[in-house]
Amino acid sequence: MIDESWKRLLPLLREREPIAQGEMCSAYYDYVFGTLLKWARWANSDAGAPVPDPELRDLVNELTGEAFAKAFARIDEYDPAKGALPTWIVWMGRRRMNGIVGSAIDHGLRSKGSIHLDDEVERAAYANQLESHPGWVALSPEQEIIRRESAAQITAILRAMPLDQARALVEVYVRSPPTRGRIAMVAQDMGRSSSAMDSLLRRAVKEFIRRLGGDGADSDEAGMA
Amino acid sequence: MSAKKGDDELSRATEALTAAFNDAPSPPPHFEEALETLSDTSTGVGEDELRSRREAFLARLGQGKSVGELLRGRREALDIDIPELSRRSSWRPERVEDLESNRLDLGTVDADRLGMLLVVLGLRGLGVLEEPLRLMARGHLAVYKSTSGPVFGRTRKGVSPADRRRDLQRDVASVDEEATDRQVDRYLRQVTETMEDLS
Numbered sequence: 001m002i003d004e005s006w007k008r009l010l011p012l013l014r015e016r017e018p019i020a021q022g023e024m025c026s027a028y029y030d031y032v033f034g035t036l037l038k039w040a041r042w043a044n045s046d047a048g049a050p051v052p053d054p055e056l057r058d059l060v061n062e063l064t065g066e067a068f069a070k071a072f073a074r075i076d077e078y079d080p081a082k083g084a085l086p087t088w089i090v091w092m093g094r095r096r097m098n099g100i101v102g103s104a105i106d107h108g109l110r111s112k113g114s115i116h117l118d119d120e121v122e123r124a125a126y127a128n129q130l131e132s133h134p135g136w137v138a139l140s141p142e143q144e145i146i147r148r149e150s151a152a153q154i155t156a157i158l159r160a161m162p163l164d165q166a167r168a169l170v171e172v173y174v175r176s177p178p179t180r181g182r183i184a185m186v187a188q189d190m191g192r193s194s195s196a197m198d199s200l201l202r203r204a205v206k207e208f209i210r211r212l213g214g215d216g217a218d219s220d221e222a223g224m225a
Numbered sequence: 226m227s228a229k230k231g232d233d234e235l236s237r238a239t240e241a242l243t244a245a246f247n248d249a250p251s252p253p254p255h256f257e258e259a260l261e262t263l264s265d266t267s268t269g270v271g272e273d274e275l276r277s278r279r280e281a282f283l284a285r286l287g288q289g290k291s292v293g294e295l296l297r298g299r300r301e302a303l304d305i306d307i308p309e310l311s312r313r314s315s316w317r318p319e320r321v322e323d324l325e326s327n328r329l330d331l332g333t334v335d336a337d338r339l340g341m342l343l344v345v346l347g348l349r350g351l352g353v354l355e356e357p358l359r360l361m362a363r364g365h366l367a368v369y370k371s372t373s374g375p376v377f378g379r380t381r382k383g384v385s386p387a388d389r390r391r392d393l394q395r396d397v398a399s400v401d402e403e404a405t406d407r408q409v410d411r412y413l414r415q416v417t418e419t420m421e422d423l424s
Contacts, residue, residue, distance in 0.1 A: 011302075012302050015302040017298055017302035018286065019346075019352060020299075020302070022283055022286050022353025023348070023350070025282055025283055026283060026352050029275075029279040033270075033278065037270065038266070038268060064282075065282055082251045082252070083256065087257045087260055088251070088252065
């Protein structure tokens with residue numbers, strides 16, 4: 001239950017009085033910050049948690065400041081009949097959530113897709129991730145195949161595959177959380193159009209399955225569309 | 226084909242609804258109840274971190290504002306004139322005017338008296354006022370390092386005691402920063418305690 005000290009401050013806030021604005025922040029900072037942080041954590045978790053929590057808390061701190069500033073600047077629009085003032089401040093922050101936290105989540109997702117698979121070490125690390133983070137793998141037939149096989153076999157197959165195909169598979173199905181638009185994001189990072197990425201993925205999956213079945217493993221070109 | 230068209234229309238409608246939801250000046254119905262459920266659980270963020278974020282935020286709010294400017298703004302927002310404030314707080318009107326013009330030397334103001342004035346202005350804590358008041362107090366309550374002998378000077382009209390002390394000590398003794406910090410902390414703490422007692 002939110003305490004109602006804001007009612008005493010409201011007339012002064014409408015006069016844009018700075019000390020009253022400070023009193024409002026002192027009284028409700030924790031509530032607004034805490035509520036927005038929970039919201040931001042949901043969004044971050046939903047995207048596979050690409051933003052570390054300490055960074056998320058800094059972003060929400062910034063968001064909280066913006067929420068208060070926006071609420072103070074637009075206090076004339078506030079209607080007490082539609083809810084408590086602290087709730088309205090959270091609403092102001094919620095409206096800016098996509099801009100501040102959403103951008104960081106998008107950026108975090110894109111950064112995860114920028115590792116180069118032509119680097120032997122990073123490529124091996126990807127194979128390790130495949131073993132250690134099975135939960136990151138989205139529920140698709142391709143991934144079910146990957147999960148059935150041992151990490152060593154998968155590593156061997158990925159190493160033997162053409163670089164761009166191996167990268168596409170790992171970036172989309174291992175590195176990216178199972179969210180909408182991940183293929184488009186990886187496509188952007190790999191400098192391809194969405195349709196080219198889609199085509200590459202199809203070839204990569206086909207090639208992966210072919211190698212998994214031991215069919216013509218010596219020929220990189222065999223079975224390609 | 227028609228299914229695809231239907232999906233596109235649904236996506237557009239959903240996007241339009243989301244945009245309208247995000248741009249609404251007031252939260253939707255039941256938003257408050259939803260937040261109450263949300264605020265029941267802990268964030269796991271420690272009290273120290275919360276306090277340091279809150280204080281940094283308050284310091285930013287008070288940045289660039291003087292004590293006098295803030296107090297005058299508060300009095301005017303409350304629609305109280307100086308004689309009325311003077312009557313309620315037992316401060317002389319000219320002292321209130323001096324404080325609002327940043328001319329009053331805090332070295333001549335008891336912390337308790339300042340606390341009482343702030344309570345009359347409806348304050349329950351220093352909040353935004355803390356950093357500007359600390360800055361002002363550092364100038365007025367400066368503690369100088371010991372000198373080898375006495376320093377003599379005369380009282381001059383129109384010069385505040387703090388300015389006179391500073392002028393007299395110039396090139397003779399430097400400010401003892403640590404002792405000044407302690408003095409300022411003590412002063413602010415006393416103001417706060419008075420406010421708490423009177424609120």
